[in-house]
Amino acid sequence: MQCLGYFAVKSGTADLGNQFKLVLLGDMAVGKSSLVLRFVKGQFDEFQETTIGAAFLAQSVCLDDTTVKFEIWDTAGQERYHSLAPMYYRGAQAAIIVFDITKPETFERAKAWVKELQRQASPNIVIALAGNKADLAEKRLVEYEEAQTYAEDTGLLFMETSAKTAMNVNELFLAIAKKMPKTDTQNPTHAARHRGVNLQDPDAHSTRACCGGN
Numbered sequence: 001m002q003c004l005g006y007f008a009v010k011s012g013t014a015d016l017g018n019q020f021k022l023v024l025l026g027d028m029a030v031g032k033s034s035l036v037l038r039f040v041k042g043q044f045d046e047f048q049e050t051t052i053g054a055a056f057l058a059q060s061v062c063l064d065d066t067t068v069k070f071e072i073w074d075t076a077g078q079e080r081y082h083s084l085a086p087m088y089y090r091g092a093q094a095a096i097i098v099f100d101i102t103k104p105e106t107f108e109r110a111k112a113w114v115k116e117l118q119r120q121a122s123p124n125i126v127i128a129l130a131g132n133k134a135d136l137a138e139k140r141l142v143e144y145e146e147a148q149t150y151a152e153d154t155g156l157l158f159m160e161t162s163a164k165t166a167m168n169v170n171e172l173f174l175a176i177a178k179k180m181p182k183t184d185t186q187n188p189t190h191a192a193r194h195r196g197v198n199l200q201d202p203d204a205h206s207t208r209a210c211c212g213g214n
C-alpha cells in the first residue's frame with residue numbers, strides 16, 4: 001500500500017507503513033460497528049446486527065506520504081461480553097470509546113471504560129471519545145460541552161460523529177493516526193516485521209482508497 005495524494009493504493013513493493021492495533025469499546029447499540037463499517041466500507045446499515053464477541057477489520061489512512069494501517073477490533077457492547085474486553089484492548093495502541101449522545105447512561109459507561117483503560121491498558125494508549133449519533137440532534141441528552149470538558153480534563157481526543165451521515169468518521173481515525181508514534185520505515189527490523197504480507201491478497205488488506213471521503 002502506498003499513498004498517492006489522499007489515497008492508499010496497492011503497490012508491488014512491500015508495505016512499510018505503520019500498523020497499529022485499535023479497539024472500539026462502549027455500551028451496546030451506541031454505534032461501534034456502524035462507525036467501523038462507515039470507515040472501512042463507506043456503508044451504513046439502519047439494522048446493523050449486535051456484535052457477538054468481537055469483529056476484526058483493517059483499514060489504512062494516508063498521512064502526508066505514509067500509510068497508517070489500523071487493525072481494528074470492534075468489541076461487543078453487551079454486558080455479558082465485558083470479561084472478554086481485556087483480550088482486545090491488551091497491547092492496543094489506540095482506543096475509541098463510543099457513546100450515544102441521546103443516551104446519558106452510555107456516556108457514564110464510556111467514562112467507566114476510560115478508567116478501566118487507564119488502569120489496565122498500555123500506558124501510552126491513545127484514547128479517543130466519540131459522541132455518536134450526532135445526526136439525532138433533536139434527541140440530544142448529552143451536551144457537546146459536557147463531553148468536551150470531560151475529554152479535555154482527561155486528556156482524550158473528542159469528536160461528535162455520525163456513522164449515518166459519515167460526519168467526522170474519517171476525521172476521527174485521521175486524528176488518531178496523527179497521534180500514533182512514528183516508526184523508522186528505513187529500519188530493517190521494522191521492514192522485516194512486514195515481510196510476508198501478500199499485497200495481492202484482498203483479505204490481507206482492505207484495499208479501499210482512504211481519506212478521499214465516504
Ligand code: GTP
Nearest residue numbers: 028029030031032033034046051077133162163164
Ligand atoms: P453492539 O454490537 O451491540 O455493542 O452495538 P454497536 O455499538 O456495535 O452498535 P451498532 O453499530 O450495531 O448500531 C446500533 C444501532 O444504532 C443500529 O440500528 C444502527 O443503525 C444505529 N446507529 C449507529 N450509528 C448511528 C448514527 O450515527 N446515527 C443513527 N441515527 N443511528 C446509528
Ligand code: MG
Nearest residue numbers: 032033050051
Ligand atoms: Mg457492534
